[in-house]
Amino acid sequence: MTLTLAFRNLFHDRVRLAVTLIGILFSIVLLAVQLGLYLGARGMIISMIDRADGDLWVMAYGTKNFEEAQPIRARERYVALSTPDVMSATPIVTAFTDWRKPTGGSTLVVVIGADTEEGGIAPWNVVEGDVSGLGARDAVMIDKTYLEELGVNGVGDTAQVGSARVRVSGLTEGIRSFTVTPFVFTTLNRARQLVDMPADNITYVLVKVRPGADVEKVRGAIRAQLPGDNEILTRAEFRDRSLNHWLFATGAGVALLGGAILGLIVGTVIVAQTLYSSTKDHLAEFATLRALGSSKGYINKVILMQAGLSALIGYGLGMTIALTIVYMSEQTALPIVMSPGLAALLLLLTFAMCAVSALSAIGKVVRIDPVMVFNR
Secondary structure (H helix, E strand, O other), X not given: OHHHHHHHHHHHOHHHXXXXXXXXXXXXXXXXXXXXXXXXXXXXXXXXXXXXXXXXXXXXXXXXXXXXXXXXXOHHHHHHHOOOOEEEEEEEEEEEEEEEOOOOOEEEEEEEEOXXXXXXXXXXXXXXXXXXXXXXXXXXXXXXXXXXXXXXXXXXXXXXXXXXXXXXXXXXXXXXXOOOOOEEEEOHHHHHHHHOOOOOEEOEEEEEEOOXXXXXXXXXXXXXXXXXXXXXXXXXXXXXXHHHHHHHHOOHHHHXXXXXXXXXXXXXXXXXXXXXXXXXXXXXXXXXXXXXXXXXXXXXXXXXXXXXXXXXXXXXXXXXXXXXXXHHHOOOOOOOOOOHHHHHHHHHHHHHHHXXXXXXXXXXXXXXXXXXXXXX
């Protein structure tokens, strides 16, 4: 009976129902897009750090993120290798440089140099070519997303980076940069050549600690032998520093979360207004129920059920639109991520939004005097 009454109240005025659903739909889509962009940006910022096969990062002091780092001396690698419980110390070169398109013009890229046989960082999600092909002369690997931006069509095409010619030997899918700057994978020595870095310089040393060893103890031992212009971060510390820099120091993350909160507030207000208006129009009916002996709790359940039905219908419509937008963004430089966890969170937020919105209507019903039925 509660569900039937809530359903009839909800669908009695189709225009008001449409306004309610539009409010919920708007809120869901905005929340999905903003939070999905946040998750997508977060994933791109930490992708290289998470994919790297190591426990400690040796870098120049003050490095804020993976892409932007100052060179350090290559000898720091041998300092790490000489430390007890260190299994490997892989040198990595990372630097911005210009990619000159074969059709004319240029664009900024991030060159990542590492020898795949040593571990460290290697391209993943390879859809054309093979990582082993990077050993060939002039070979580089890029992501499919950036083909048009880089002015090439695929494997076999050539371009110029710095003063050197490069040839695309393979393609990846889904390796994107938060700065929308294409990543270019190659070997360590070729990366030095492309970015004009001296042979005795590198950008990072990626240290892998022996299983069971104390990472903090190893870090302390390496730090004791390094000069003060270097620092050593764990994987978790480097991830947090990169996220804090790009998402909060730059304000990008605050803007995305702020937009999500705004969508939630707007949706709550719209739903609250329509539920309050619907309840006000049915005060006589609710007063009749009170006069017939219905409790306040029963009537409150009807209103909450009405809000819950609105939430379910609005969530279904909103998620349909949101998933369409997510699908359309998959091949863009800044994709929107929709995970099962985010979908569940959006459902909970929708129910919470509608429940909060129902409070204004419940407040009105609580003050109903059943005597008003006999005064009509």
